[in-house]
Amino acid sequence: MALLSVEDLSVARAGVPILSGVSFTMDRGEALVLRGPNGIGKTTLLRTIAGLQPPLGGQMSLAAEAMAYAGHSDGLKSTLSVTENLTFWADIYATRRIDHALSLMNLEALADRAAHSLSAGQKRRLGLARLLVTGRPIWVLDEPTVSLDQASVALFAEAIRAHLVSGGAALMATHIDLGLPEARVLELAPFRADPLAPPTGLTGGFDEAFL
Numbered sequence: 505m506a507l508l509s510v511e512d513l514s515v516a517r518a519g520v521p522i523l524s525g526v527s528f529t530m531d532r533g534e535a536l537v538l539r540g541p542n543g544i545g546k547t548t549l550l551r552t553i554a555g556l557q558p559p560l561g562g563q564m565s566l567a568a569e570a571m572a573y574a575g576h577s578d579g580l581k582s583t584l585s586v587t588e589n590l591t592f593w594a595d596i597y598a599t600r601r602i603d604h605a606l607s608l609m610n611l612e613a614l615a616d617r618a619a620h621s622l623s624a625g626q627k628r629r630l631g632l633a634r635l636l637v638t639g640r641p642i643w644v645l646d647e648p649t650v651s652l653d654q655a656s657v658a659l660f661a662e663a664i665r666a667h668l669v670s671g672g673a674a675l676m677a678t679h680i681d682l683g684l685p686e687a688r689v690l691e692l693a694p695f696r697a698d699p700l701a702p703p704t705g706l707t708g709g710f711d712e713a714f715l
């Protein structure tokens with residue numbers, strides 16, 4: 505059975521239909537990159553798949569507690585150190601893989617630094633290290649490489665590859681080449697919703713709650 509299955513999904517933002525008829529499946533060991541111009545709906549689709557807002561229509565299926573989502577915000581506790589941030593998340597997910605995450609995202613030398621004192625790219629690396637301690641198989645990532653330099657993008661790609669090899673899957677929206685030739689690409693332009701479709705009746709309340 506597929507790890508994640510999306511069938512004929514329609515999504516809206518602030519009550520306006522954005523994409524319709526999106527279908528794909530993901531098995532263990534697979535990466536899928538969502539592509540499309542600014543505003544096409546990549547973030548909206550990922551938020552819907554992550555359960556942060558309801559779909560307009562269609563179906564999704566995945567095992568309970570199988571997904572870890574990383575959006576635009578890194579979700580760090582600014583006064584906690586790098587180690588304390590990762591310990592916090594490891595406790596939430598009941599896993600014990602902090603050392604591995606520190607090493608894979610090259611954070612060992614920063615382990616005792618408060619998160620607020622990190623550079624933008626270092627914060628991003630810590631945000632991505634969080635995924636590694638979740639132990640969850642499906643990673644849903646929105647522009648994961650923002651602020652990362654070339655070396656850190658390569659580290660990130662390595663972490664994704666290790667995740668795939670260990671039976672995980674990664675669904676990502678990104679504008680850059682991650683150096684993962686094995687990743688499938690889904691172009692979203694063909695799924696643009698009809699701009700003349702009637703309003704959905706959904707409000708933008710979900711946007712405010714999860715920005």
Ligand SMILES: Nc1ncnc2c1ncn2[C@@H]1O[C@H](COP(=O)(O)OP(=O)(O)OP(=O)(O)O)[C@@H](O)[C@H]1O
Nearest residue numbers: 517518522541542543544545546547548549708711
């Ligand atoms: N709070 C909001 N109110 C109204 N429209 C919104 C709101 N948030 C997003 N939108 C619109 O929804 C559409 C889809 O936005 P979304 O962020 O999903 O696109 P994206 O493909 O991720 O874009 P980008 O590549 O720029 O990150 C865009 O046209 C955007 O302007």
